[in-house]
Amino acid sequence: MTISIASQETSEQQLDNEVVLSVEGVSKKFCRDLKRSLLYAVQDIATELVGIRQKSEKLRRDEFWALKDVSFQLRRGEALGLVGPNGSGKSTLLRIISGLIKPDSGFVEIKGRIAPLIALGAGFNPILTGRENIYANMSILGLSKKEIDERFEAVLDFAEIGAAIDAPVQTYSSGMAARLGFACAIYTEPDILLIDEVLAVGDIKFRAKCYRRLAKLREQGTSFILVSHNPHSILSICDRAMYLSKGNLIATGNTDLVMNRYEQDLFLNGLEKSSGLMLLSEKARNSESDLYIIYLCFKDKEENILDYPITGEPTYFCVGCKVSKKLNDLSLAILITEMSGENDIVLNLSAYMDDCPLQIDDKNTEIQLQMPYLGLKPGVYSMKVHIAQNSLTLFDAIESFRFTVKGNKSMNQCSFYQPRAWKVTNKLSYTQLV
């Protein structure tokens, strides 16, 4: 069952916009065995020729569903992010939409011109030069020779590949091929642009230029579907996202919520998913140490243990310790990395850096890091925890405490939660413009 995650605002805005792409109940099966798949293809062609072929919902030996009953719509000017683990069917879906392969059932309806940027160099002939490929590629996308002549200089300017334009495309780096592919696609002025990871190979400057151009194209009414394994690209560009897994549409709707669901499924399994508590077996701990950690958890300000810390809410991170003697000048240090994306460090805190040494008597103790507001956005994180004395003697360390942050506040595709209030006053700081 597909979960529909939609904000009211987004749905209302979209009602005004015309549907440019409609995908209805699309399924596609493939065969894992090459020989058998050739045999099935021959069988299918033969039965189709004699007119007895029926679309079958059944899988033959070695077949599997690469896509199963996928339906969605794309509206004019909309940016849709398509996410899912490797092999979940994203490229297959884009290939079906662009007409490169036929679905086994269901249909795709397109209004206007579609430009697929599907694989590196897709549509490029490796032995032709960049110049020749621009003509070949843009004419496949529907432009006349005269139209291509008029746009040729603009494509060259945008691609910034200089003299390499007269070299065969097979001598291009992946980034150069992506530049040329993107430039050709945007100058065909498509109604729908399909982008499958190609931007990931461009350098940062070129990617920034592409994203600026995409924003401009959207203002002019171009819709696009962006496939990316980089959550930041999806979160910053797309207003809606779709999450595929094993060919099934798992969730669709608000980008933040869909990405959150995807990241939870990707990084957590079973028990970990519903627990913000990590209990450590005393036997496995270093019980020789004067202090060792026996649990980690999150609590709310009433000190209830939380399954999930929540963005924007008062949150206590608690470390339960077994202690055998009085200790001074202790520091609790935490380093939090985001498990999606590039494992970026999002928080690095320690009592030592805060000039706040902790004193512990010889009783078992819970050390708390009290956060008036949790600034982390919804997502999946991993935390390293260290307890040391004078930042030199390490007592205990936990290398990875995984937890999920949920959101109940509006984050609006940004990276952290900012506590805030809005106000209007009648006091002006300046009464006259200089």
Ligand SMILES: Nc1ncnc2c1ncn2[C@@H]1O[C@H](COP(=O)(O)OP(=O)(O)OP(=O)(O)O)[C@@H](O)[C@H]1O
């Ligand atoms: N022509 C084909 N013949 C057989 N199997 C195929 C074919 N094309 C794709 N597949 C299989 O279909 C499944 C979906 O592949 P697809 O390329 O759509 O995944 P994806 O979500 O784009 O993956 P990635 O994130 O790795 O690019 C995979 O198991 C893949 O091996």
